[in-house]
Amino acid sequence: MDIIMPQLGETVAEGTVTRWYKKVGDSVKADETLFDVETDKVSTEIPSPVAGVVAEIVVAEGVVAKVGARLAVIREAGPAKAAPAAAVAAPQAVAATPAAARPAVVPLRASAADRLSPVVRRLVAEHQLNPADIQGTGRDGRITREDVTGYIARRGSQPAAATTPATRPAPAPATVQAGQTLPFNSVRKRVAENMAKSWQTSPHVLQVVEADFLKVDQARAAHGAAWKAREGFSLTYLPFIVRAVSIALGKFPKLNASLSGDGLTLHRRINIGIAVDLNFDGLVVPVLKDVPSKSLPQIAKEINDLASRARAGRLRPDEMTEGTYTITNNGAFGTVITAPIINQPQVAIMSADGIRKKPVVVENEGGDAIAIRPVGVLAQSFDHRAVDGSYSASFLAEVKNALESRNWVQALES
Numbered sequence: 155m156d157i158i159m160p161q162l163g164e165t166v167a168e169g170t171v172t173r174w175y176k177k178v179g180d181s182v183k184a185d186e187t188l189f190d191v192e193t194d195k196v197s198t199e200i201p202s203p204v205a206g207v208v209a210e211i212v213v214a215e216g217v218v219a220k221v222g223a224r225l226a227v228i229r230e231a232g233p234a235k236a237a238p239a240a241a242v243a244a245p246q247a248v249a250a251t252p253a254a255a256r257p258a259v260v261p262l263r264a265s266a267a268d269r270l271s272p273v274v275r276r277l278v279a280e281h282q283l284n285p286a287d288i289q290g291t292g293r294d295g296r297i298t299r300e301d302v303t304g305y306i307a308r309r310g311s312q313p314a315a316a317t318t319p320a321t322r323p324a325p326a327p328a329t330v331q332a333g334q335t336l337p338f339n340s341v342r343k344r345v346a347e348n349m350a351k352s353w354q355t356s357p358h359v360l361q362v363v364e365a366d367f368l369k370v371d372q373a374r375a376a377h378g379a380a381w382k383a384r385e386g387f388s389l390t391y392l393p394f395i396v397r398a399v400s401i402a403l404g405k406f407p408k409l410n411a412s413l414s415g416d417g418l419t420l421h422r423r424i425n426i427g428i429a430v431d432l433n434f435d436g437l438v439v440p441v442l443k444d445v446p447s448k449s450l451p452q453i454a455k456e457i458n459d460l461a462s463r464a465r466a467g468r469l470r471p472d473e474m475t476e477g478t479y480t481i482t483n484n485g486a487f488g489t490v491i492t493a494p495i496i497n498q499p500q501v502a503i504m505s506a507d508g509i510r511k512k513p514v515v516v517e518n519e520g521g522d523a524i525a526i527r528p529v530g531v532l533a534q535s536f537d538h539r540a541v542d543g544s545y546s547a548s549f550l551a552e553v554k555n556a557l558e559s560r561n562w563v564q565a566l567e568s
Contacts, residue, residue, distance in 0.1 A: 155203070155204050155206070155227070155228050155229075155230055156224050156226075156227055157188065157202070157203070157224070157225045157226040157227065157228060158222050158223060158224055158225060159171075159191070159213075159219045159220060159221050159222060159223045159225055160191070160200060160221070160471035160472075161221050161222075161471060161474075161475055162191060162193050162198065162221075162471050162474055166193045166221065166344075167220060167221055168193070168218055168219060168220045168221060169191040169192060169193040169218070169219065169221070170191065170192045170193070170216065170217065170218050170219075171189055171190070171191060171213050171214070171215055171216070171217055171219065171225060172189075172190045172191065172192045172215060172216070172298065173189060173190040173215055173298070174188070174189045174211060174215060174226075175187050175188055175189060175190075176188060176189075176208045177208065177211070178208050178209065178210060178211055179207065179208065180207070180208050181205075181206070181207055181208075182202045182205065182206060182207070182208060182228065183202065183205050184201075184202060184203065184204055184205045185201045185202065186201060186202050187199045187200070187201055187202075188200055188201060188202040188226075189225070189226075198467055198468060198469050198470070198471070199467075199468060200471065201470075202228065204228055204230050205230065206228040206229050206230040207228065207229050208226060208227075208228055209227045209228060209229040210226060210227040211225075211226045212224050212225055212226055212227070213225045213226070274297055274298065274301075274302055277302045277303070277306075278297075278302060281302075281306055283302070283305070283306075285297060287305070288301055288302060288305045289301065339435065342435070342436060344436075345436050345437060348498070349495050351498065352495050352496050352497070352498045353495055355498060356496050356498070356501075356537040356538075356539065357537065357538040357539060358493075358495070358496065358535045358536075358537070358538075359535065359536055359538050359543060359546070360493045360533060360534070360535050361533070361534050361536070361543065361546050361547055361550055362491055362531060362532070362533045362534075362550075363531075363532050363550045363551065363553075363554050364529050364530070364531055364532075364554075365529070365530050365531075365532055365553070365554045365557045365558060366514065366527050366528070366529060366557070366558045367391065367394075367509055367527075367528040367529070367530050367557060368527050368528060368558070369557070369558060369559070369560065369561070369562050369563075370391060370394045370528075370557060370562050371528050372562070372563060373394075373562035373563045373565070373566050374389050374391075376563050376566075377389065377563070377566045377567075381454075381566075385454075385455065385458075387458050389454060389566075390454075390486075391485065391506065391509060391530070392428070392457060392481075392483050392506065393450060393453045393454035393457055394450070394557065394562060395481065395483075395504075395506050395532070395553075395557070396426055396428075396442065396445060396453055396457065396481060397445070397450055397453055397556075397565070398553045398556035398557045398560075399426060399479065399481060399504065399553055400424050400426065400445035400446050401446075401552070401553075401556045402549050402550075402552035402553045402556065403424050403478075403479060403549075404424065404446060405549075405552055406545065406548065406549040406552065407420045407421075408420065408501075408540060408541050408545060409479065409501060409502045409536065409540075409541065409545075409546070409549055410424055410478045410479055411478070411500075411501050411540060412478075412499040412500060412501065413499060413501060413537065413539060413540060418501075418540055421478040423443065423444055423476070423478065424444065424445050424446055424478060424479070425441050425442065425443045425444065425445070425476050425477050425478045425479075426441070426442050426445050426477070426478070426479050426480070426481060427439040427440065427441045427442075427477035427479070427480040427481070427497060428440060428441075428442060428457055428460060428461065428480075428481055428483070429480060429481070429482035429483070429497075430460070430461045430464040430465065432464070432465060433465070438464050438469070438474065439474065439477060439480060439497060440460040440461070440463075440464050440469055440473050440474055441460075441473060441474060441475065441476060441477040442456055442457060442460065443476065449565070449568045450562070450565040450566055450568065451566060451568070460473065477497065477500065478500060479500060479502060479503070479504075480494075480496075480497040480500060480503045480504070481503070481504050481505075481506060482494050482503065482504070482505050482506070483505075483506045484505055484506065484507055484508075485506050485507050485508045485509055485530065487508075488508045489505075489507045489508055490507060490508060490531065491505075491507055491531055491533050492505035492507055492533055493505070493533060493535055494533070494535050495535065496535055496536075496537055501536060501537040501539075501540035501541070502534055502535065502536040502537065502540075502546070503534070503535050504532060504533065504534045504553075505532070505533045505534075505535075506530065506532060507530065507531040507532070507533060508530065508531070509528050509529065509530035510528070510529060510530075511526050511527065511528055511529075512526070512527060512529045513525070513526055514526075514527045514529060532550060532553060532554070534546060534549070534550055
């Protein structure tokens, strides 16, 4: 069976094989980690799709390969054959030093600290490490995840506790010289390219509504403490917003769609991407699939799982594809209104901004009254080629209505 370079995100065209866990002739089990891939956005482990014997390695460690390129061959049955000498060599045009020929430890180059992968950069920041103290064993002295975890183990450190965006400390300010130019790292460069392309492609329109989160707060108050004790993480507003958006998308399918030539392709499945920050170094968008089929507790658990594994560089390739709508959650930082840029080829994206207690007018049978309510802002950017303002506004009204009127206490008990 041919092993190919997976699609790690809809806008990613290539990746670098950073490590093979097996060599030619080794047995491998189905779902056992076979190799690591690093792209501009993520570093992740790729499991073997089948059990068998590694018959050939076509692309060596450190070599960049296009999505869909043949990386290796696994023979699903029978004894392993001796691999030809060229099997583990890189293609001549992109020659790389074979892993076996590298020294066990390569001294860190001055520039290696500027080329950390997202997962390595996250680990270094979490544990407040100085990259210059860590010896890199990767290509050209690059620091790998194993280098960092080994360094931490030798220091006797324990993994840092996970923190929310609201409590995660900001990076220490760097010393900046007048007129200094800071080159983009690979993650920032790709984000810049994608955002510029989206802005040039889609005529963006922003619409904003305020929603009363009283019923959501009642559900969080009723179940929040028990939830955290049982699940190990806090019950945030985001799962409720995701559920409300999925309900509205079912009624307004033109926003669960993609532009296709002169037409609009409506998607049968509702797969919601959740933008995840990588320690201020870029974003990845893992996808929560088939949201309407999931209960509210399932949605909350899957969001936490996807975000945690995204920051650890352990997302599976298929978890970053097939998104039909995206939500970016900036509320933890206290933002008021964010105008997000559409995640192509989708036609809309929502920003969930800060939720604050505000005095609001409450209408009831006895007359109007002033009450203090938790009010949040939901800001949607939509592609004006796909729909008009009335359609988008009606969708936002449906999201608002779901958040304000549904029995969320009961939904958490399902």
